[in-house]
Amino acid sequence: MNQRSVYDLAAELNKPFPVGPYSTNRYGRNWGPCIKMLRKRGCTDDEIKIIIYSKWPRWAADMSDNRYGRHTSADLARFLDSMPNWKGALKDLMEQAQ
DSSP: OOOOOHHHHHHHHTSOTTTSOTTTTTTTTOOHHHHHHHHHTTOOHHHHHHHHHSSHHHHHHHHOOSOTTOOOHHHHHHHHHHSTTHHHHHHHHHHHHO
16 A cells, blocks of 8 residues: 655645635644544545545534634544444445546
């Protein structure tokens, strides 16, 4: 598995919308902690990009009590944990992206 550094992947993803992911500003333009959390859960770089570009971070932010711009990897982790089969849902996202 050939993973880029967290710094390099975050630099690509930390661009504001519409160039970068929709929820970048909600997460303080810092996807690094989310990348680390998703890697600990066994996600590849391609899966991480699909998740971060998806609506999932937005929905995770909507479920959070944190203020706009203060959302964290813990918010995204709680959202994933609330899904009965997030790995299956991720597989569906990956197939839709192709």
